[in-house]
Amino acid sequence: MAKATLVSLAESLGVSRQTISNVINAPHRVKPETRLRVEHAIAESGYRPSAAARQLRTRRSMNLGIRLMPVVDGINGSILDRFLHALTEAAQEDSYRLTLFSAATDDDEVRQYEELLNVSDLDGFVLTGTHHGDQRTAWLLENEIPFASFGRPWSDTEDPFSSLHPWVDVDGGAGTQQATGLLLDQGHTAIGFIGWPAGSGAGDDRRDGWRRALQAAGVFADQLDVAVNDGVPAGARAAESLIAAGATAVVCASDSLALGALSAFRSQHRAPATPNVIGFDDTPVAAAVGLSSIAQPIEEAARDIIRVLTHTLSGDADAGRPDKHLLLPPTLAQRVPHPLAGNGWLG
Amino acid sequence: MAKATLVSLAESLGVSRQTISNVINAPHRVKPETRLRVEHAIAESGYRPSAAARQLRTRRSMNLGIRLMPVVDGINGSILDRFLHALTEAAQEDSYRLTLFSAATDDDEVRQYEELLNVSDLDGFVLTGTHHGDQRTAWLLENEIPFASFGRPWSDTEDPFSSLHPWVDVDGGAGTQQATGLLLDQGHTAIGFIGWPAGSGAGDDRRDGWRRALQAAGVFADQLDVAVNDGVPAGARAAESLIAAGATAVVCASDSLALGALSAFRSQHRAPATPNVIGFDDTPVAAAVGLSSIAQPIEEAARDIIRVLTHTLSGDADAGRPDKHLLLPPTLAQRVPHPLAGNGWLG
DNA sequence: TTGTAGGCGTTATCAG
DNA sequence: CTGATAACGCCTACAA
Numbered sequence: 217m218a219k220a221t222l223v224s225l226a227e228s229l230g231v232s233r234q235t236i237s238n239v240i241n242a243p244h245r246v247k248p249e250t251r252l253r254v255e256h257a258i259a260e261s262g263y264r265p266s267a268a269a270r271q272l273r274t275r276r277s278m279n280l281g282i283r284l285m286p287v288v289d290g291i292n293g294s295i296l297d298r299f300l301h302a303l304t305e306a307a308q309e310d311s312y313r314l315t316l317f318s319a320a321t322d323d324d325e326v327r328q329y330e331e332l333l334n335v336s337d338l339d340g341f342v343l344t345g346t347h348h349g350d351q352r353t354a355w356l357l358e359n360e361i362p363f364a365s366f367g368r369p370w371s372d373t374e375d376p377f378s379s380l381h382p383w384v385d386v387d388g389g390a391g392t393q394q395a396t397g398l399l400l401d402q403g404h405t406a407i408g409f410i411g412w413p414a415g416s417g418a419g420d421d422r423r424d425g426w427r428r429a430l431q432a433a434g435v436f437a438d439q440l441d442v443a444v445n446d447g448v449p450a451g452a453r454a455a456e457s458l459i460a461a462g463a464t465a466v467v468c469a470s471d472s473l474a475l476g477a478l479s480a481f482r483s484q485h486r487a488p489a490t491p492n493v494i495g496f497d498d499t500p501v502a503a504a505v506g507l508s509s510i511a512q513p514i515e516e517a518a519r520d521i522i523r524v525l526t527h528t529l530s531g532d533a534d535a536g537r538p539d540k541h542l543l544l545p546p547t548l549a550q551r552v553p554h555p556l557a558g559n560g561w562l563g
Numbered sequence: 564m565a566k567a568t569l570v571s572l573a574e575s576l577g578v579s580r581q582t583i584s585n586v587i588n589a590p591h592r593v594k595p596e597t598r599l600r601v602e603h604a605i606a607e608s609g610y611r612p613s614a615a616a617r618q619l620r621t622r623r624s625m626n627l628g629i630r631l632m633p634v635v636d637g638i639n640g641s642i643l644d645r646f647l648h649a650l651t652e653a654a655q656e657d658s659y660r661l662t663l664f665s666a667a668t669d670d671d672e673v674r675q676y677e678e679l680l681n682v683s684d685l686d687g688f689v690l691t692g693t694h695h696g697d698q699r700t701a702w703l704l705e706n707e708i709p710f711a712s713f714g715r716p717w718s719d720t721e722d723p724f725s726s727l728h729p730w731v732d733v734d735g736g737a738g739t740q741q742a743t744g745l746l747l748d749q750g751h752t753a754i755g756f757i758g759w760p761a762g763s764g765a766g767d768d769r770r771d772g773w774r775r776a777l778q779a780a781g782v783f784a785d786q787l788d789v790a791v792n793d794g795v796p797a798g799a800r801a802a803e804s805l806i807a808a809g810a811t812a813v814v815c816a817s818d819s820l821a822l823g824a825l826s827a828f829r830s831q832h833r834a835p836a837t838p839n840v841i842g843f844d845d846t847p848v849a850a851a852v853g854l855s856s857i858a859q860p861i862e863e864a865a866r867d868i869i870r871v872l873t874h875t876l877s878g879d880a881d882a883g884r885p886d887k888h889l890l891l892p893p894t895l896a897q898r899v900p901h902p903l904a905g906n907g908w909l910g
Numbered sequence: 911t912t913g914t915a916g917g918c919g920t921t922a923t924c925a926g
Numbered sequence: 927c928t929g930a931t932a933a934c935g936c937c938t939a940c941a942a
Contacts (some may be wrong), residue, residue, distance in 0.1 A: 222936065266682060268684060272935080273917085283928085313683070569920065578928080584921060585928085630939060
C-alpha cells in the first residue's frame, strides 16, 4: 500500500483534502463529528504529513541548528554530551529536531547560518561559547533570526539583562562565591584562586565571585589570584606558587586546574581533614578522584533554552512568555577524597 | 531583492529553468558555453537550490540520523564529543547534515526511524552501541534502510565480516593484547584483567585479547580474570583482590576501572618504575593522571562510517567502493605517572 | 463548516 | 542539447 497523503485520505473519506489539513492544523474549525472520522482515518492509515511539503509551503523546517565547537581539551566533553542530550530531548518534545554543523571560526559559523537559513530553512539556532564582541549574535540580531544562547552576552558596558536576545546562563560567580564561603567557614583565610587570563567573560565572572566572598570576610589578598591557561600541569604550577605564598586552599575556574592544584597540595603536606581544593564543572574526573566541584545545572539550562526559543518561534503573545534572560544558580558538589585509598586519592 | 529561484534565474537569462537545473545536477548535459553563462549567473545572484523543494521531488533530505545514547557515567562523554564532531565534519564535506534524536530504548529508536523516514525523508542512519541480538539492525536491514554502525554486529555464530550491513569498529582485542604484551616485556608475569561481565561484545573482545597474550606467553592464569560492573570503586576493589592473588599489573576494560585499580596499587606499595595499570579509551582522565590507556582512533572511525554510508547512498557501482567492514587498530598511549607530584599522581 | 484553486521550487519525462 | 509539461504534498486564501 502506498504511503497515505492528504489526497489519498481525502478521497477515501469523501472529504476535501482541506478538511483533513484543518483537522491537523486547526481542529477547532472542523465539526466534531467529521473531525473524529478523519482522526480515526489518520490513525488507521498511519498518515504523517510530509516535512518537505510542509517546509516548502511554510518555509519553516522545524529544525534548530547548533554548532559543534571544536574539541579542545576534551575534559569538558562530558558536559557537551549532557547538554546536547537535554537539548535534543527538549526540542523533540516540542516537535523540533536538532541539526548539527561544524565551523572552524565564528566567521565560518555566520556563513553556515546563511546557508542553513537559505537552503534548509532552519527555524533558529542555539549558540554556545558567547564572548566579548561576539559577531555571531550581532549578525543574528541584525538579520532578525531567532536564537538563544547558552551564555550571557559579555559586555563591559551593557547590562546582560537588557540584552535584545534570549539567553540562559549559569551564575558562575555565585558558585565560586559559595565555594569560597565554604572554605572560609572551614577556617581557611588564605584562599587562592586559579583562573584564566582576564578577558573571557565566564572566567572573569568566576574570579569575581571568589573576590566578593573574600572581601566580604575582610581577607581579600590580591597576590593569591593567579591567571593561567587551562590545563592540569598549569594548575599544579599555579597551586605551588600559591602554596609558597601561604595559601591553604584554592578555588579553581575548571576541574583541570583543580586537578593540578590538588596534586600540588597533596605532594606538599598531609591531606587536610577537609577538602581544600574546589573545581568547576563537576566533570567525571572530579567525581572519580573525589574532588569537590561547582556543578552547573546543564540539563535545566538546555531545557530553558529550548523553551524560550520555541516560544519565540511560536510567535505567541508576550503573555505567558518565559523569562528571556535566565541566570541559573550552580550547586556545590562536596566530596571527600576518595575513601578507597586510605589517606585519599591523591595522597 | 527577492531570493533567486530557478524561474527568476531562467527568466533573467532567457533559458528554461530546466537548463539551470541541469547545470547543477548534470553539467555534462549542457553545452559548455551556456553552462558557463548559467554558472556565472548563479554565483552572481547567490542562488541556492531550496532543500525543501528538492526533498519534495527526490524524497531525499541529505540528512543522516544519529541517536544520542542516554548519558551514563559521563566519563566517556568526551569520546562522544570527538566522535560526533568528526562525523559532522565528514558528513558536511559530502553535503550531508546530521540530525540528532534521542530514544530511551532500542524499541523507541526503531519507532523514531519510522518517523524520521516517513516525515523527514532521512537518507540513512549511524548506529552506535551495537550489541548481541540487536533489533535495530534487523529492522533496518529488513526495510532496506541505508545505515552503518560503529561497532561490529556481535554474534556467537556468524562472522562479522560476512555481515550484510557496513560497520566500522576498533579492534579492542588487539589493543588489550598489545597492552598485555607490553607488560610482559616489562617483566610482569602475573597480569590481571578487570573487565565487565561476559555478554557485552566489546567487553568480551577486550578480555580475549588479554587472554591470547598470556596464553602465547604460557602464563595464563584463570583466577586473574575479574568481571565487575564499570566504575572507579569497583575497579579498586577488583584490583585489591587481584593484588591479593599475586597480580603485579592489570589491564582494564575501561579508564574508570583502571583509575580504581591504579589507586589500589598505589596504596599497597611504592609506585613501580614502570606503569603497571593500563586503561581503555584514553579519556581525559587518563591523560590527567598519567595513566597509560588504549586509544581508539575515533575520528578515523567516524570518517570511515560516513564514507561507506555516503557511498551506499550515492548508489555508485561496487567498483571503487570503500571496504564495507573495517576493523581499525587502536594505539597504546603510554604514560608515566604524572611528574608533577613527585612519586606519582596517586602515590 | 466545507470545498476549490493556486502556488511553494524543484526534478523527471518526453518532445523537439 | 534544450524546452515544455507534469508532478511531489502541503497550506492559504477565498468562495460556496
